[in-house]
Amino acid sequence: MNNFSYSRATSVQNAVQRASTDKNAMFIAGGTNLVDRLKVFLDEPSQLIDVSRLEMKQLEPLASGGLRIGSLVTNTALADAPEVRRNYPMLARAILSGASQQIRNVATVGGNILQRTRCPYYYDTAFPCNKREPDSGCPALTGINRTHALLGASDQCVAVHPSDMCVALAALDAVVEVTGPKGKRQIPFGDFHRLPGNTPERDTNLEPEELITAILLPPLPFAKSGVYLKLRDRASYAFALISVAAAVDLAEEQIKDVRLAIGGVAHKPWRSQEAEQFLIGKAANAATFEEAAKIALQSAKPLAHNRFKVELAKRAIKRSLMLSAAGGVV
Template sequence: MKNFTYTRASSVKDAVQRASADRDALFIAGGTNLVDRLKVFLDEPSQLIDISRLEMKRIEKLANGGLRLGALVTNTAVADNADVRRDYPILARAILSGASQQIRNAATVGGNLLQRTRCPYYYDTAFPCNKRQPGQGCPAISGINRIHAILGASDQCVAVNPSDMSVALATLDAVVDVVGPQGKRQIPFTEFHRLPGNTPQRDTNLEVGELITAVILPPVPLAKSGVYLKLRDRTSYAFALVSVAAAIDLKGERIQDVRLALGGVAHKPWRSIEAEKFLIGKTAESTTFQQAAEIALKGATPLSDNAYKVDLAKRAIRRALTISAKGGGVA
């Protein structure tokens, strides 16, 4: 293992300055994914900058009716928060479907957004991997690829984003607050994560030294009808093969507004804007939902072992939209 130093940041400014001065430094808070990567030598930082004691541990109500989730709020605290459960139940359900209770007790909002793929080729350093080292190749493309991407992939990488929380956030018009060497900025959540393209080693649009400080949830009335449906090999502690976050606002039988995002199918949470546009003004019925599902998956390019995901995703979309149209609840 490469030797590294450990430092405890005294403030956000201090953390950013330390990270900006050392491109090989990494922030650590809950460490639920980072420590795993350190153990198998995927990450070999020059220093770990501990941000776990910084003042980013509150959930605050905003004047416009939204919420501000501090980057160090634990996943458990978000899922148990009364305002989240009332106004953004889709987010609570997504969090509770992920990991185990012990991990949720340690994992943070910021860390959840930054967790990396669970592609087995990425984790096994005996195999080449463009995400670990660009130019090596992607063995998953011609190898065992049952859990890999069917949307937005490239010839460089077919890994998928593992976060349940992020799929829900993609439907909520969330914004990520960050602080970096150039000061503060906000990143719309749908622009936070990246598709692999020719740079599969980059998962997000964060720049060197930038630190997530909060996630902002604007008021989204239709979120109360939100549904999170996760399909996986086993109920206990498994990542999604396909997941769907959906929320519908109805006026009579007509759809006034809608959100639809998929997980387990792409390198980032997959917000289906085209399907949403199609649904606006349509009658909330099974035929309409089937058409929306076809639109959402029309660009799918399955690999040798994961064609099943296309039909599975379509069925999941229909089910999630149907339940949301009836007022939401557990899928």
């Protein structure tokens, strides 16, 4: 990797101020994605601003009954937190199903949502890639694309978002709190990540000088029966081919409310609101859930090698909804 200068930020304001005077500066916290990227020259910052020692490591209850997660809370700390295990088990399970203990011990919540795609063509600088070098082309469109996107892709980019945690955060209506030169703002999770369109080089709507300070989770009582189902090429330590975060709220046998998000299918964690709308008021049974899964995948545009993921996703959605409706035991 190229060399860079290094400094430790003394406060959030200090970090933002330093970043705003150097457009080639980057923040570093856990570094589990960034250091890897530096090694293959995907990022070539002039300086790294170490934010890992800032006071953003707290998990605090919100007055609303939700949870405020400091952006430096590690994946391990979040998954082990009693209130997450109890109230948001799909989040704990999503985190635990991702990476390995070594990575989770270091990786932070803020860094996790900024993780970039593991598309092999993007990672290999010997190939052109519209995400790396706008207008250079997308070899995944005609290459090996079994892990690539089914939904919301463009002819510029078919990469998928790699995070498990983000799929749960999308289902839970999380809010991202950021601080920039103009002050604080909150970004609803669904608006945080972007679809590739004609600007695949931009993964998120975060501005370059902005620092993520926290993730806010609203209260969602029925998330107690939420599930996270992850399907992949090997049993552990692999990215998802398909994953599903689901929670069903039942009144008698009828669906009162539901949350459904899918991972491994798009450039962003894919919240399936059409399927959710369909489910509300219906009877909670296999036929209903199967129909919801069809709706969730109805706009899928499979590529040469990833058609199997359409059926895989449908079955995973049906199974996740069934499990949540049965109380959430995985």
